[in-house]
Amino acid sequence: MQKVILSGNEAIARGAYEAGVLVASAYPGTPSTEILENTTQYKEIDASWAPNEKVALEVGIGSCFGGARSLVTMKHVGVNVAADPLFTLSYTGVRGGLVLVVADDPELHSSQNEQDSRNYAKFSKVPMFEPADSQEALEFTKLGFDASEQFDTPIFLRSTTRISHSKSIVTLGDRKQDLPAPSLERNAAKLVMLPGNARKRHYDVEQRLLDMEDWACNQSFNRIEKGTGKVGVITAGVSYQYVKEVMPDADVLKIGLVYPLPKQMIRDFAANYETLYVVEELDPFIEEQVKAMGINVIGKEKISICGELTPGRLQQGLFDKAAPTEDNSPELPPRPPNMCPGCPHRGVFMELNRAKAYVTGDIGCYTLGFLPPLSAMDTCVCMGASIGNATGISKVLSEEDQRKVVAVIGDSTFLHTGINGLMDMVYNQSASTVIILDNRITAMTGRQENPTSGYMLNDLETYRIDMEQLCKVVGVKHVKILDPYDIKLTRKTIREEMARTETSVIITTRPCMLVPRDNMDKRMPLYVEHDKCTGCKACLRLGCPAITWDEENKKSNIDKIICVGCKVCQQTCGFDAFLECE
């Protein structure tokens, strides 16, 4: 058997391959993105990016109804978007197995909230597995497909950032070969969820959960590890690893299927201990259910609901033993992320700042426009929210203040759920301005293709949505296209469209700097001619990582190694001090 080091995400992709999956669909989202990217190495799997998570799940449901094992992946907030099909899929059940991977982000490393997806398992009555390392990520994915077909249910596989992005050693297996071939098969009583049919299915759903609870009490994914017998711990997922680290002598009930819980197994285990802990990240999901069984446990009174766990934090919570943290003292300047040198978004945000716009923002690299010195974002709620938020706030403002409102959204986010907001904006006659930052890629999550990039996940060329035509056909009369490297034009256009009393859209068209095929022509880096630099600091308003202030000489400098020659800084300088290197 071959052993390799895989991340949790790579292991899930491998598990899907070994389980015989034929179709995989997803919308990118940290920390889930690499799962689908890794399925592309297996030619047997038809893997594709959908414009949003709802469509991804609907594609997966379709192929599962056709009889194929289907994988759908998303980040935690993606399930909010996909919740509509999810809750009814729970009623229809499956034909080919369906596993929905949801990757949570405790600590909000790259997210707008810290929601605990285990609650979705209970809410939608969809069973959920939770692996604790890459080997389990692979095994539980395969197990998920088997259980999906055995119990006629979709299955959740829950990961977290520390599972998805940790690597550990995995033993590989072979792909399952004996699966039935997909075909058309009609079964209206099960697949047409009208009230008469769905009412009956609800009974099946409830019975299914009871059956799975009994089954789970006798499966090896729920296991007891004996210690010295003095204290007991119930735990699951990555928390298990921290328990083993911090409480090596404890008896541990490690739960692999976190919903439905193996209640009889928990009762039998709990009976042995006076002191019983539940160790879990985020919500008291297991704790509340165990307490509802009449069992006394120690959990969230000691371990925070907020943030992720670490060995040190667990130790601190349970034993009041303080753990050191990284040095956050003010003498050490912080190093937040920044837009890349040459990022086409930078000049747009500098101009929004100068125009004193009230910017309803959205989710993407450009959310970094919030940070100083650009400081040009006033709201950021969820994917696609910028446009609806602009419409709403404009409704309650004076005419003068209305003109300050600008929604800013990226191409991928616009197609994800922003387009509906634009329909509303036109339909209900809002005077707001929308800027679509079209860099032709889903950049923040690591540059994934989308319907505006002209390429698919498998790198093949495809139709590229014409953003200008799309906006016009929705009914926007004023659509301006501009190159955001042209600062004068960007400034003029933003100010004109802000003043307009009808819905208007500005589309900026520079591709992301990091996409090799779209990279601009080789340009020379710039340098600052110190004789001309007056030290006015106008260029520093860009916050470009390539420009640094020389305190000793009171001049700006350019780091030639990272400068890409976009020349936006040149246009901010009133003294012609920015020159091209020979």
Add this chain to the structure above:
Amino acid sequence: MSDVKNILLAGVGGQGILLASEVLSEVMMMDGKDVKKNEIHGMSQRGGSVTSHVRYGEKVYSSIIPEGEVDILFSFELLETCRYLPLLRENGQVIVNNLKIAPPSVALGKQAYPENLTEEISKQFPATTVVNGLDLALEAGNPKTVNTVLLGALSIMLDVDYELWIKALNKMVPARLLDINLKAFELGRNAN
């Protein structure tokens, strides 16, 4: 007492930290150890502070190094080294690249880059090795091989066969860059 060894890599997004931790993990796996590594992708890649945890030994549970148990802080930038010093265990070792990268507040002239960091680090942790990574990478022929130079410097501190490092580099570095990286590795190995 666990035999697990903990190496914390630190630096700035774009410095090649993730590749260095991949090579290190591969070497330890080839050496027959259990290995886990952990890092955060996403936001931090955009020029932010980046860390990667590598742990190896007989059996590794947590992929996050327990706070205060870092054996070696393997750092690509001076300021980032200081940020993570509190996570080292007593008598821990530091390998630090002698490089300053200005964070935004310094680049904007609002804050000064702290002075005398190498002295500060060596004072707190006498077992500190300072490597002039960029000079050696330029000597190897490519400024982007700093991460390999530093791996070379790290390799002499770890009890692993030299051949495994070469095998891992052969496996993980793109063929056209292999020779230059092997040279960088040797320069790092002989740096001090």
